[in-house]
Amino acid sequence: MRIKKMNRDFSVCRVADYTLVNLNADYCFIEKTEEENSLVCMTEDVPANTTEREDGWKAFRIEGVLDFSLIGILAGIAGVLAEHGISIFAVSTYNTDYVLIKRESYGKALEILGGAGYEIVE
Secondary structure, three states, rough: OOEEEEEEEEEEEEEOOOOOOOOOOEEEEEEEEEOEEEEEHHHHHOOOEEEEEEEEEEEEEEEEOOOOOOOOOOHHHHHHHHHOOOOOOEEEEEEEEEEEEEEHHHHHHHHHHHHOEEEEOO
């Protein structure tokens, strides 16, 4: 399994609404429930109507398009990192999964995953 490093800084936010979200940004993950409006975006794209935010996230994605019949890919990554005390914030898209890790643990996480047999690519 190939993991693609993303050289971007991300923020996890709660927004009042999505009117100021830059939907044309390279990365924009929107999650809406009856309780909240969440947004994961590059730190430089955090909108002005953010009510809460947590900066300091780095990310990687699982390379390629994942078939819906595949089982346990994200669980495998989360399990390996959990064994080493590293938590994740995951976002799934139609094609693949993105994994965000706090900046201070990012390098260690990639090293651990590489040691567990994942191929890390730039």
